[in-house]
Amino acid sequence: MTSNAVALSERRLGKFGDKYFAGRPQQVLLRNWLSFKSSAWIAVVSGFLEPVLYLLSFGYGIGELVGNISTPGGDISYAAYIAPGLLATSAMNGAMLDSTWNVFFKLNESRLYKAMLATSLGPLDVALGEIAWALMRGGLYATAFTIIIAGLGLVTSWWAILAIPAAIIVAFGFASFGMAITSFMKSHHQMNFFEIFLLPMFLFSGAFYPLTVFPGWAQAIIKALPLRQAIELVTRAMNGEFGINILVNFTYFLVMICVGLFFTTKRLNALFMK
Amino acid sequence: MTEMLIQARGLTKTYGDFVAVDGIDFDVAKGESFGFLGPNGAGKSTTMRIIGATSVRTSGTLTILGKDPEVNGPQIRAHLGVVPQQDNLDNELTVSENIFIYGRYFGLSSSFINKKIPELLEFAQLEEKKDTKVEALSGGMKRRLTIARSLVSEPDILMLDEPTTGLDPQARHILWDRLFRLKEQGVTLLITTHYMDEAEQLCDRLIVMDRGKIMAEDSPAQLIKTYSTKEVLEVRFGSDRNQEMVEVLRPLADRIEVLPDRILLYATDGEQLLEQITAKGIHPNTSLVRRSSLEDVFLRLTGRSLVE
Ligand SMILES: Nc1ncnc2c1ncn2[C@@H]1O[C@H](COP(=O)(O)OP(=O)(O)O)[C@@H](O)[C@H]1O
Ligand SMILES: [Mg+2]
Numbered sequence: 001m002t003s004n005a006v007a008l009s010e011r012r013l014g015k016f017g018d019k020y021f022a023g024r025p026q027q028v029l030l031r032n033w034l035s036f037k038s039s040a041w042i043a044v045v046s047g048f049l050e051p052v053l054y055l056l057s058f059g060y061g062i063g064e065l066v067g068n069i070s071t072p073g074g075d076i077s078y079a080a081y082i083a084p085g086l087l088a089t090s091a092m093n094g095a096m097l098d099s100t101w102n103v104f105f106k107l108n109e110s111r112l113y114k115a116m117l118a119t120s121l122g123p124l125d126v127a128l129g130e131i132a133w134a135l136m137r138g139g140l141y142a143t144a145f146t147i148i149i150a151g152l153g154l155v156t157s158w159w160a161i162l163a164i165p166a167a168i169i170v171a172f173g174f175a176s177f178g179m180a181i182t183s184f185m186k187s188h189h190q191m192n193f194f195e196i197f198l199l200p201m202f203l204f205s206g207a208f209y210p211l212t213v214f215p216g217w218a219q220a221i222i223k224a225l226p227l228r229q230a231i232e233l234v235t236r237a238m239n240g241e242f243g244i245n246i247l248v249n250f251t252y253f254l255v256m257i258c259v260g261l262f263f264t265t266k267r268l269n270a271l272f273m274k
Numbered sequence: 275m276t277e278m279l280i281q282a283r284g285l286t287k288t289y290g291d292f293v294a295v296d297g298i299d300f301d302v303a304k305g306e307s308f309g310f311l312g313p314n315g316a317g318k319s320t321t322m323r324i325i326g327a328t329s330v331r332t333s334g335t336l337t338i339l340g341k342d343p344e345v346n347g348p349q350i351r352a353h354l355g356v357v358p359q360q361d362n363l364d365n366e367l368t369v370s371e372n373i374f375i376y377g378r379y380f381g382l383s384s385s386f387i388n389k390k391i392p393e394l395l396e397f398a399q400l401e402e403k404k405d406t407k408v409e410a411l412s413g414g415m416k417r418r419l420t421i422a423r424s425l426v427s428e429p430d431i432l433m434l435d436e437p438t439t440g441l442d443p444q445a446r447h448i449l450w451d452r453l454f455r456l457k458e459q460g461v462t463l464l465i466t467t468h469y470m471d472e473a474e475q476l477c478d479r480l481i482v483m484d485r486g487k488i489m490a491e492d493s494p495a496q497l498i499k500t501y502s503t504k505e506v507l508e509v510r511f512g513s514d515r516n517q518e519m520v521e522v523l524r525p526l527a528d529r530i531e532v533l534p535d536r537i538l539l540y541a542t543d544g545e546q547l548l549e550q551i552t553a554k555g556i557h558p559n560t561s562l563v564r565r566s567s568l569e570d571v572f573l574r575l576t577g578r579s580l581v582e
Binding site: 018019022024027030031034035038039110111112114115116117118119120121122272273274 | 326328329330345347348349351352356358360362363364365366367371374375376378379380381407427
């Protein structure tokens with residue numbers, strides 16, 4: 001009996017990547033949706049809350065002390081000044097939650113990927129599906145955050161709507177890279193690496209103050225970090241600054257996405273096809 | 275000529291210096307129920323993973339449905355139903371969602387799968403549990419669900435790695451009954467087991483594996499005929515006397531095996547042998563006559579028991 005599965009996979013025969021890609025990453029997304037439907041919503045909300053709390057406490061608390069900030073586009077409140085950075089952080093958080101701990105669990109404890117890869121799915125389907133799911137969460141957080149800052153009157157122009165696609169690119173980059181690194185992690189212990197890296201990156205990436213407070217060499221290091229790139233991408237998109245600079249930020253994330261996907265696929269193959 | 279679905283020649287898998295599968299040859303015909311019988315560590319699961327195109331062989335050739343799993347992995351997997359040794363159900367989903375999404379992984383349409391779900395739930399006797407999260411199921415139910423799930427894509431070959439290990443006797447019998455139905459429907463089954471009764475019940479033909487090698491290959495009945503006698507007389511004298519009785523008993527039986535707690539005497543007629551022994555004034559504490567089984571075959575071939 002020729003089943004649909006057989007017909008489908010044979011249609012891909014000889015196509016580019018048919019060993020790694022069945023062309024069905026959306027089924028992995030569907031699986032996550034089924035599981036999410038009945039899961040604890042509180043986990044979703046709590047991940048989102050962090051940047052919002054920073055915005056409220058720092059923006060209005062410290063904002064009271066700092067007063068208005070002058071930017072090339074005119075004077076803005078401190079809360080408005082930190083909003084794009086926190087938006088980028090929110091996209092990052094959303095993407096990293098799913099692509100790190102949740103992926104680690106599925107890789108090592110629940111044997112979910114093992115089950116998926118015993119079907120006619122390929123490792124690239126799994127990687128793309130999981131990353132897409134993580135980036136949707138990042139995109140969701142960023143969208144909700146944009147609505148909140150708009151409601152608080154912290155956006156200055158209609159360009160702010162571009163924050164959402166920018167945040168999705170950011171989330172894609174972090175999800176892809178995060179999953180790639182997670183696939184190499186061997187223990188819970190090693191997973192703490194993410195926390196050790198993410199918190200300083202958040203504090204020093206200039207979400208709360210301009211990078212010019214640091215000496216030149218430190219600025220150069222920070223500018224190479226993904227969160228700094230994310231903040232620049234989101235800020236520039238929200239201000240409608242389209243030039244070579246935003247292109248550099250965009251390219252940075254494009255590379256992050258591709259490198260992440262490449263290594264995730266390779267690693268899944270090595271882990272489950274040995 | 276019967277169609278061969280699987281052909282392996284010199285199939286070998288090494289992990290570092292360790293040889294897990296050591297150059298094995300076998301063929302599986304369409305509609306056949308083919309078994310791998312062997313103790314833990316024999317290399318059964320490794321062989322299954324290689325056939326399932328989720329592990330790469332080190333050397334040898336392997337053809338499944340005319341294709342090489344190393345080259346055409348996904349196309350081969352599309353034809354297989356896989357029940358791994360350890361269940362890998364999706365614990366976060368319900369029973370019917372598990373079947374549904376598994377079918378989706380194979381690229382089957384929702385309408386096709388939804389039509390199949392009631393039938394598969396009935397097969398697995400899980401109709402009442404269809405909206406229950408998998409986590410809450412018993413071991414036997416999980417096993418039946420794993421099998422039902424693997425059938426959603428109507429596979430040409432169903433591979434079961436130790437289908438009943440860890441289940442209680444009742445759950446095992448339910449499962450055997452289900453597998454028997456599949457066999458009757460003409461599904462090609464590949465079964466690994468370290469239970470000789472399971473192998474006898476389910477397999478048309480089997481290979482006896484030990485330490486990565488094939489020790490023998492035939493139907494269960496023929497294996498018993500070749501490697502054992504018709505009957506076995508089991509006698510016990512108590513652990514300290516067993517050893518001294520061996521020399522006295524050895525000339526009487528066709529063959530003798532000494533286990534830690536008992537002595538096995540192989541003969542065509544067990545009762546007659548027991549009479550001979552008692553006539554000589556030897557009185558074992560307990561005695562039992564039974565038919566030879568695959569356990570005896572394994573003991574003969576390797577000098578060890580299947581289940582340690
Ligand atoms: N991934 C692996 N790495 C190293 N050794 C392995 C691996 N998988 C199996 N083995 C070894 O190969 C041998 C055969 O294992 P397996 O195929 O699981 O046997 P069985 O299923 O017959 O119990 C065992 O000694 C096992 O320890
Ligand atoms: Mg095994």
